[in-house]
Amino acid sequence: MESRVTKYIFVTGGVVSSIGKGLTTACIGALLEARGLKATAVKLDPYINVDPGTMSPFQHGEVFVTDDGGETDLDLGHYERFMGTRMSKLNNFTSGKVYETVIANERRGDYLGGTVQVIPHITDEIKRRIKLAAEGFDVCLVEVGGTVGDIESLPFLEAIRQMRSDVGAQNTLYAHVTLVPHIATAHEFKTKPTQHSIKEITGYGIIPSIIICRSNQPLDEKIKNKISLFCNVSPNCVINAPDVKTIYELPLTLHNEGLDQRIVELLHMWTGAPKLEPWIKIASSVTSEDRTTVTIAMVGKYVDLTESYKSLSEALIHSGVATDSKIKIVYVDSEEIERSGVESVVRKANAGELVDAILIPGGFGVRGSEGKIAAAQYAREQKIPFFGICLGLQIATIEFARHVAKLSDATSAEFEPQSSCTVIDIMESQKAVHMKGGSMRLGAYPCSLKEGTKAREIYGKPQISERHRHRFEVNNSYREQLEKAGLVFSGTSPDNVLVEMIEIKDHPWFVAVQFHPEFQSTPKNPHPLFTSFVAAAKSAKTQGANTLKKGEKSVAGRAARTTSSNSDVAVGNES
Ligand code: GLN
Numbered sequence: 050m051e052s053r054v055t056k057y058i059f060v061t062g063g064v065v066s067s068i069g070k071g072l073t074t075a076c077i078g079a080l081l082e083a084r085g086l087k088a089t090a091v092k093l094d095p096y097i098n099v100d101p102g103t104m105s106p107f108q109h110g111e112v113f114v115t116d117d118g119g120e121t122d123l124d125l126g127h128y129e130r131f132m133g134t135r136m137s138k139l140n141n142f143t144s145g146k147v148y149e150t151v152i153a154n155e156r157r158g159d160y161l162g163g164t165v166q167v168i169p170h171i172t173d174e175i176k177r178r179i180k181l182a183a184e185g186f187d188v189c190l191v192e193v194g195g196t197v198g199d200i201e202s203l204p205f206l207e208a209i210r211q212m213r214s215d216v217g218a219q220n221t222l223y224a225h226v227t228l229v230p231h232i233a234t235a236h237e238f239k240t241k242p243t244q245h246s247i248k249e250i251t252g253y254g255i256i257p258s259i260i261i262c263r264s265n266q267p268l269d270e271k272i273k274n275k276i277s278l279f280c281n282v283s284p285n286c287v288i289n290a291p292d293v294k295t296i297y298e299l300p301l302t303l304h305n306e307g308l309d310q311r312i313v314e315l316l317h318m319w320t321g322a323p324k325l326e327p328w329i330k331i332a333s334s335v336t337s338e339d340r341t342t343v344t345i346a347m348v349g350k351y352v353d354l355t356e357s358y359k360s361l362s363e364a365l366i367h368s369g370v371a372t373d374s375k376i377k378i379v380y381v382d383s384e385e386i387e388r389s390g391v392e393s394v395v396r397k398a399n400a401g402e403l404v405d406a407i408l409i410p411g412g413f414g415v416r417g418s419e420g421k422i423a424a425a426q427y428a429r430e431q432k433i434p435f436f437g438i439c440l441g442l443q444i445a446t447i448e449f450a451r452h453v454a455k456l457s458d459a460t461s462a463e464f465e466p467q468s469s470c471t472v473i474d475i476m477e478s479q480k481a482v483h484m485k486g487g488s489m490r491l492g493a494y495p496c497s498l499k500e501g502t503k504a505r506e507i508y509g510k511p512q513i514s515e516r517h518r519h520r521f522e523v524n525n526s527y528r529e530q531l532e533k534a535g536l537v538f539s540g541t542s543p544d545n546v547l548v549e550m551i552e553i554k555d556h557p558w559f560v561a562v563q564f565h566p567e568f569q570s571t572p573k574n575p576h577p578l579f580t581s582f583v584a585a586a587k588s589a590k591t592q593g594a595n596t597l598k599k600g601e602k603s604v605a606g607r608a609a610r611t612t613s614s615n616s617d618v619a620v621g622n623e624s
Pocket of ligand 1: 410411412413414438439440441518519520521522
């Protein structure tokens with residue numbers, strides 16, 4: 050069989066962090082796939098943690114989980130949302146992981162007699178891992194984390210520099226993402242930081258042939274020409290990526306700047322024109338003002354950092370596309386709920402108004418848990434569409450146990466390990482686990498859906514596969530009691546040992562899942578659970594269910610009105 054020559058595109062970043070290098074990489078992948086190429090992407094993270102699994106969301110944002118159970122950087126989430134290729138553990142590695150392998154090799158005696166050094170041993174391991182991830186693809190995008198000039202990224206830059214002579218200049222391309230700031234008082238864009246950044250990376254022997262300039266407004270030709278002249282790239286290789294209304298516009302912006310065309314030319318690839326219709330549709334739908342706004346309260350403790358719930362907020366946006374609604378997420382601090390009560394905190398977070406739905410996302414630890422339980426109770430009693438994800442399922446179960454099944458001490462072993470009423474308990478397989486990193490129940494597992502449930506109706510099939518990241522589960526010794534009280538276990542592991550989904554009847558939409566459906570939602574394929582949830586929220590709203598005026602406390606009336614909308618919430622069934 051003819052072996053495929055893989056082309057490599059190395060993406061580095063300069064000037065400042067957080068300029069969207071990951072998104073840019075993902076969009077390049079999307080454009081190349083739209084041209085019919087088989088593309089993948091790898092994120093190289095220079096920090097020492099073996100993976101981001103042990104890092105707090107405050108430090109690092111969301112941990113993205115792959116099908117094969119990798120706890121990875123959130124950029125892999127961008128890759129999966131923009132590209133058709135599914136990521137795996139191979140697509141993200143850190144300095145920690147590279148050193149771990151090299152040190153293990155050394156202990157085994159693989160380098161006997163040799164001095165183990167950054168060059169060649171660390172750089173060789175970096176290159177080995179990149180090539181492994183690239184196998185079988187036409188193009189492999191390699192994004193180097195951090196900003197040029199960081200000490201810890203030097204071995205990565207050296208490795209990607211060497212790749213050019215390893216695989217050939219015609220098969221490698223370096224793209225540098227920089228910031229071109231606009232100085233308001235001078236009414237001018239400034240190119241100097243970009244010039245310095247290019248000078249710096251060139252000093253490491255890497256010569257970018259494409260410069261992607263982030264800016265808050267479009268750059269004019271004069272500025273682009275200046276960057277071209279001072280940074281040694283052709284004028285048409287200075288690509289401008291000004292701020293966009295939605296990230297889903299970015300593939301089109303980059304295409305209009307000629308980026309994908311330049312890339313295929315520079316890498317000597319022949320492809321047809323890209324098929325961009327899906328992106329045109331998605332971008333126009335996300336930016337359309339002509340949609341009903343659906344307001345969703347996300348109740349958690351990491352409310353300061355939207356990055357912690359990246360996949361979740363994107364999944365909701367995708368469902369906005371599917372249901373023709375504009376998603377407004379209000380972040381509600383569960384600890385504040387503990388102090389001031391659900392309704393007042395929700396109203397405070399939403400300019401005095403109630404919300405159309407409540408979502409409790411994944412999370413860890415006891416802090417803020419009572420506030421989350423109160424939010425779940427409020428949603429259940431007030432018949433507000435409710436979606437619980439991972440910890441959200443555990444919270445909803447505890448709430449139901451306490452207030453419906455009359456197990457007033459119900460809690461989770463995570464919150465109160467000594468409690469005698471742990472309706473949520475540590476998983477059997479987790480009892481022997483003592484190492485924190487990579488040891489949760491991770492990755493995709495099958496789940497069987499019970500006939501006649503909302504879950505089964507939403508997915509439209511008896512078995513699904515979803516990704517997990519947890520240590521605790523519904524305690525089976527309480528299952529019968531909870532079921533008798535009305536809790537429906539709509540999804541379980543095929544052997545029926547683990548509860549994967551719960552729901553309650555006589556409620557417009559109350560579903561919780563032990564897995565993380567947000568990791569599988571893409572703008573091209575919005576996840577059915579999110580779509581159904583948003584549709585339910587929209588339907589409740591348009592039927593006037595959530596129009597309680599400030600101070601109005603008509604719980605019963607409100608409940609009656611929302612319940613009547615029950616049948617309208619199936620996926621794609623709203624008008
Ligand atoms: N802390 C809970 C557990 O480990 C939930 C985890 C999560 O929400 N990802 O089971």
